[in-house]
Amino acid sequence: MKQRPAIIGVTGGSGSGKTSVTNAIYEHFKGHSILVLEQDYYYKDQSDLPFEERLKTNYDHPLAFDNDLLIEHIEKLLKYEAIEKPVYDYTIHTRSENTIHVEPKDVIILEGILVLEDERLRDLMDIKLYVDTDADLRIIRRMVRDIEDRGRTIQSVIDQYVNVVRPMHNQFIEPTKRYADVIIPEGGQNHVAIDLVVTKIQTILEQKSIL
Ligand SMILES: Nc1ncnc2c1ncn2[C@@H]1O[C@H](COP(=O)(O)OP(=O)(O)O)[C@@H](O)[C@H]1O
Numbered sequence: 001m002k003q004r005p006a007i008i009g010v011t012g013g014s015g016s017g018k019t020s021v022t023n024a025i026y027e028h029f030k031g032h033s034i035l036v037l038e039q040d041y042y043y044k045d046q047s048d049l050p051f052e053e054r055l056k057t058n059y060d061h062p063l064a065f066d067n068d069l070l071i072e073h074i075e076k077l078l079k080y081e082a083i084e085k086p087v088y089d090y091t092i093h094t095r096s097e098n099t100i101h102v103e104p105k106d107v108i109i110l111e112g113i114l115v116l117e118d119e120r121l122r123d124l125m126d127i128k129l130y131v132d133t134d135a136d137l138r139i140i141r142r143m144v145r146d147i148e149d150r151g152r153t154i155q156s157v158i159d160q161y162v163n164v165v166r167p168m169h170n171q172f173i174e175p176t177k178r179y180a181d182v183i184i185p186e187g188g189q190n191h192v193a194i195d196l197v198v199t200k201i202q203t204i205l206e207q208k209s210i211l
């Protein structure tokens with residue numbers, strides 16, 4: 001009998017390559033029933049705050065996320081019910097008014113900086129991955145990405161990294177490595193690690209009579 005969907009957790013610091021690893025796994029199973037849930041889309045709604053106030057929010061702290069809503073949505077997907085996924089706009093630091101209708105699938109990839117920090121989320125996962133990339137590469141990647149895609153200046157990326165991202169990474173993200181089943185150095189270009197993970201996911205899906 002087909003069991004509940006499988007949940008793959010993918011975490012790591014900002015700029016570590018979580019999205020690249022997620023995309024590589026997604027590409028492998030593309031013909032199958034698979035979806036991606038980004039924890040970033042579940043940042044708390046801040047539309048009631050003025051833009052200047054939103055700039056002061058600590059986006060690397062566990063309390064920045066609406067994990068209650070995220071868990072509510074995962075529980076629906078586990079029952080094969082559809083959800084309305086929120087959409088987050090990094091340029092204005094809040095949710096947009098739109099949502100994305102997401103149909104349930106057999107495999108859910110849950111990706112985000114703090115998905116292993118919440119025990120409730122960990123307990124839902126069939127496999128937990130930590131993408132481990134050195135801090136110098138992460139800041140370089142983040143610098144390029146935040147300027148090109150998220151409307152930031154060099155100085156704002158540096159200030160946010162030094163004052164918030166780095167200390168929060170050390171306090172909250174790095175310690176979750178201990179919960180990972182697999183640690184992937186360097187992220188999406190690590191084809192050996194991706195192949196091993198894909199093989200393991202296939203086994204889990206066969207055990208669940210999904211594949
Ligand atoms: N192995 C790599 N080599 C070079 N650039 C990379 C590599 N992996 C990711 N990137 C780039 O770094 C940036 C951050 O990667 P991403 O996968 O989005 O990380 P995360 O989701 O962990 O923040 C992206 O612009 C991506 O294209």
Ligand SMILES: O=c1ccn([C@@H]2O[C@H](COP(=O)(O)O)[C@@H](O)[C@H]2O)c(=O)[nH]1
Nearest residue numbers: 013014015040059060090093094113165
């Ligand atoms: O409004 C926001 C929301 C988030 N951030 C930063 O984003 C990263 C997480 O995204 P990754 O794709 O994992 O890099 C987090 O470190 C926050 O600092 C933001 O700047 N503004």
